[in-house]
Amino acid sequence: MSYAQLEALGRKLEAVDHAIAILSADEATNMPVGGGEKRAEAVAHLAGLRHETFTAPEIADWLDAAKSEDLSAEQKLSLAEFERVYTNATCLPADFVREQTRTNMRSEQLWRDLRAKNDWAGFAPALESVVALAREEAAMRADKLGLAPYDAMMEQYDPGNRAAEIAPIFDQLKTFLVDFVPEALENQADLPLKPVTGPFAIEDQRALGLAMMAALGFDFTHGRLDVSHHPFCGGVPTDVRMTTRYRTDEFLTALMGILHETGHALYEQGLPRDLSHMPVGKARGMAIHESQSLFVEQQLARTEPFWHWALPHLQEHLGADALPGWMAQDVLARVNMVERGFIRVDADEVTYPLHIILRFEIEQDLISGALSVVDLPEVWDAKMEAYLGLKTIDNPADGPMQDVHWPAGAFGYFPSYTLGAMMAAQQWAAIEKAHPSLNDDIARGDFHAVNAWRSEHIWQQASRYSTPELLTRATGAPLDPQFFIAHLKKRYG
Amino acid sequence: MSYAQLEALGRKLEAVDHAIAILSADEATNMPVGGGEKRAEAVAHLAGLRHETFTAPEIADWLDAAKSEDLSAEQKLSLAEFERVYTNATCLPADFVREQTRTNMRSEQLWRDLRAKNDWAGFAPALESVVALAREEAAMRADKLGLAPYDAMMEQYDPGNRAAEIAPIFDQLKTFLVDFVPEALENQADLPLKPVTGPFAIEDQRALGLAMMAALGFDFTHGRLDVSHHPFCGGVPTDVRMTTRYRTDEFLTALMGILHETGHALYEQGLPRDLSHMPVGKARGMAIHESQSLFVEQQLARTEPFWHWALPHLQEHLGADALPGWMAQDVLARVNMVERGFIRVDADEVTYPLHIILRFEIEQDLISGALSVVDLPEVWDAKMEAYLGLKTIDNPADGPMQDVHWPAGAFGYFPSYTLGAMMAAQQWAAIEKAHPSLNDDIARGDFHAVNAWRSEHIWQQASRYSTPELLTRATGAPLDPQFFIAHLKKRYG
Known part of the structure; x- marks a missing residue:
């Protein structure tokens, strides 16, 4: 039963998401300042684990196989949404995601510093790199989803x-x-x-x-x-x-x-x-x-x-x-x-x-x-x-x-x-x-x-x-x- | 470098342990009562993941290989302790652990109820099952560790x-x-x-x-x-x-x-x-x-x-x-x-x-x-x-x-x-x-x-x-x- 495998996968993801959500809330409300470095490592590890778990290639097979199973109308809606989320999560190659994560994090850090200094000239090159990668991202998402590039970006949120x-x-x-x-x-x-x-x-x-x-x-x-x-x-x-x-x-x-x-x-x-x-x-x-x-x-x-x-x-x-x-x-x-x-x-x-x-x-x-x-x-x-x-x-x-x-x-x-x-x-x-x-x-x-x-x-x-x-x-x-x-x-x- | 593999594994385990520790503290101090069921699922999943990660058979190979690497005195102490913990974690077959976990959880639940009722007769059979499995556990641990059975049990704590x-x-x-x-x-x-x-x-x-x-x-x-x-x-x-x-x-x-x-x-x-x-x-x-x-x-x-x-x-x-x-x-x-x-x-x-x-x-x-x-x-x-x-x-x-x-x-x-x-x-x-x-x-x-x-x-x-x-x-x-x-x-x- 491939649909059942998707449900089991869903429960694993829910557990990891639960941990990340509560750890993040705790970080903002309770964590003492010295706890930040290890907390960041823990959350990054769980996020990586989540991504790895959710983008495993066999999930594509389960999704395909589930389509020919005897599913209720509710389950069919659920399967379609599962496939949509999976497709969105697998649009980008892992190497690209790593480079983009690094670039965006550096840009965000620089922004925190330079916004306070009202320094647009200093910040613009970093934003240019971010935009260049966002254009690549939009093109890859568009290609995979059959949408216009900007629509493919909005698709992640709505x-x-x-x-x-x-x-x-x-x-x-x-x-x-x-x-x-x-x-x-x-x-x-x-x-x-x-x-x-x-x-x-x-x-x-x-x-x-x-x-x-x-x-x-x-x-x-x-x-x-x-x-x-x-x-x-x-x-x-x-x-x-x-x-x-x-x-x-x-x-x-x-x-x-x-x-x-x-x-x-x-x-x-x-x-x-x-x-x-x-x-x-x-x-x-x-x-x-x-x-x-x-x-x-x-x-x-x-x-x-x-x-x-x-x-x-x-x-x-x-x-x-x-x-x-x-x-x-x-x-x-x-x-x-x-x-x-x-x-x-x-x-x-x-x-x-x-x-x-x-x-x-x-x-x-x-x-x-x-x-x-x-x-x-x-x-x-x-x-x-x-x-x-x-x-x-x-x-x-x-x-x-x-x-x-x-x-x-x-x-x-x-x-x-x-x-x-x-x-x-x-x-x-x-x-x-x-x-x-x-x-x-x-x-x-x-x-x-x-x-x-x-x-x-x-x-x-x-x-x-x-x-x-x-x-x-x-x-x-x-x-x-x-x-x-x-x-x-x-x-x- | 097998020792480096052990360090990478250690970081993964530390991240999962971090999550479990903070989720558990949060559960006792902050969690609203209705959050318990999903929290228990999340922590159980992470604990299972931890066990799976830590008992992978290739770890035994890394431990063996690391022994012939050029390690500092500090690293040798570290390797020995890694091996000790790994050995303790792999003493019991997975099937046994599952049965024991079920038995002990049932016994603990029954105990909470029957202790309040001062009902020893009702509780004794459950404790008998727990003790029977603990004897098996002690024998298996003793065998693996080369210790007397009770010593093998204490070895987990001290x-x-x-x-x-x-x-x-x-x-x-x-x-x-x-x-x-x-x-x-x-x-x-x-x-x-x-x-x-x-x-x-x-x-x-x-x-x-x-x-x-x-x-x-x-x-x-x-x-x-x-x-x-x-x-x-x-x-x-x-x-x-x-x-x-x-x-x-x-x-x-x-x-x-x-x-x-x-x-x-x-x-x-x-x-x-x-x-x-x-x-x-x-x-x-x-x-x-x-x-x-x-x-x-x-x-x-x-x-x-x-x-x-x-x-x-x-x-x-x-x-x-x-x-x-x-x-x-x-x-x-x-x-x-x-x-x-x-x-x-x-x-x-x-x-x-x-x-x-x-x-x-x-x-x-x-x-x-x-x-x-x-x-x-x-x-x-x-x-x-x-x-x-x-x-x-x-x-x-x-x-x-x-x-x-x-x-x-x-x-x-x-x-x-x-x-x-x-x-x-x-x-x-x-x-x-x-x-x-x-x-x-x-x-x-x-x-x-x-x-x-x-x-x-x-x-x-x-x-x-x-x-x-x-x-x-x-x-x-x-x-x-x-x-x-x-x-x-x-x-x-």
Whole structure:
């Protein structure tokens, strides 16, 4: 039984993935500084072992043989996904991967140093090497997968994403946003901002975060909340490791971070348990994952009904005097503040997509060869000026050097963020259509309807379908930017 | 180069061991309850992988070939220890190990249930199966190692331990203790006990524990202190995971536990870093490990000079009013209280060895076949009465059912505890001979001399020598019970 062999292989991979996931979470939350070198060796060994185990040539035979076995419809979907993941993992020769890993690691290290020094000239040659290898990688992936080179890169993060489908959607969104950003800025101009007066004790913030997580459906028998320098959601579906980072002068950054990561965590905890060892049982990809975190953050937690319910909890945990006289609108005025800025990770939900569209446009040209690394600062500057009215030419550290993605060789990843935001809006619309009183539920802190819908249509579907197909099956329509545009108009228009 | 192949293999094993150690520590300290099943699968897979990697037949060829390579004296010691560990790991056929693992796991599970019910009759058949397999195991190990069966079992925990050498030493100690216990009890009869009045806040106790650990030399860049149900010292030498367990009504149990585990931690942190991937670079064994924890606990922390230094720290961390009017003697009266009891793990340092000697005598007869499981309660009861004046015949839960070792199939482990206590006393005597003012150091909280000596003679020696040889090289003499006897006489006589 070849299918059974694939299941046994899946269990081995799951065990190694479990170890790597928990070791990585522990590294970020618990490990003393001197443990790093041996930890890196241990994780590298396990990752190598995983790659070796998963790319063994006999797996191709098992996949072929399994196709003629008597499989259920479910098993056929599982087999197809197994083959897709295997094909993606075996696109590149081992020698190439080794060279690329070395090059990308050196580039990322150099980037950490030179970004702090705003030294584009010093960094550009390293990025050129990374881009050259990424072009080779894209060509090899394209060849094996029968896709266009940039599509073959996106395929790693969101199976089924195609630039030809995404580009017109991003163009609509861009056209809308370039006009809408000034409008949103003007609309918020005379909103009064109540001061936030700390200090807010970390244990109070933590208790508040835990209470919010529990209310949203986080299962504390299968996960926990820790602290790390960069917030993340890691671990495994039966043991989700979520983190945040506290400051004592204000609490909204940490809390909004917790709400975002809770969205990721609910997805992982909501995956089908009995398929956890097979590729078909994993989360679908980056865009869908981001749609789940942004669903909680943008569709639930940046709304008036949510804060109607949440505000008393804030006051309960942070002390009755913490936010004197605050109403839901006062929280919203802070968490939904729009601002033109250089930095993607600091951007609000209105300007954020423009940061992404800029990168999507540029990285396609970097991969195709239409754009050289040497011309990157000028192109970046021109687009930033056109989209957000900001000049970056004298400040590459806050321009094309700001993200780790390209220095580390990750091309095709950026679109996922904004696709996720759009998908979250489209999912909200679908749920609200089925449950017209959804906002009343949220205002009572009742998240059963949103979670039941997402469990049925997203979480439990895991990786049965491609990213576009999953969204279409869930919401009844392909990705349509009008849902997200309507969402922004309603909130900021 | 076969020796180089062994080094490469050592690095692989170290990586897998690292993963298992950290996953296990995380399981006890951080893992949410629902994560257990998948964690167990992951650790079992890694353990299986480790066994498979380490018992590959080609390793025997590498070991043989390496012997004719041009090796340094250091490398020859390393090769010998590699071969010793490999031989111990390949004594048993895989089928036997599988059957034994199943039998021992079932027995241990049954024991957890039936011990709580004090049901010896229900449990005895399971223990009989365990003992039958342990006899087979001992015979196979004996055959491969050229040792007597019980010695072959001890060899797993303390290389070089031989019953013929230990038995007369334990006999001397037993003869002394049977008379000495009543004397010690009488001596403490009119010691006044100051009351301990809590509550003691957990964060204060933790801060106190951390301060004591730091003073004793614990390196917080290579380790941390957490909380778990059963205190342990785990992790890896570059990332030692130590735990304790707090109660708020008193603080001495947690603190003494921290001091004990700190002894284990210092040993792990003090092992030679550049040999961490080779068997020769690991801690020597259970008896030496226990000698390091008991050195801190019994030789340092149960003494007047130690509390002369430590008492102000207690008052600083727990509050000035915590121990009103306490002197070092008042702490000692509590931590050094002698009591005849049924339970080994609750025993003080005077009565503890009698619990061990009883088990040592019984398990030799269980392995040889001279004693049947069915007769165990009577034998236990007779020895408990002879050694400690206590009857256990009606209470098997607190008699032969009290420990997990035999139900889990671990025979030959018990002697390590008391050997460790004796070795700690012998080490103290050796250090004091070289540094006559040692007690003045301790009274100032200066542990440099004890740590420097132990680093040079124990920690940095790692597994270069057998257990008896290591002690002899370190202290200048083979194990001699008179050091421990003198220690007890001085403290309790």
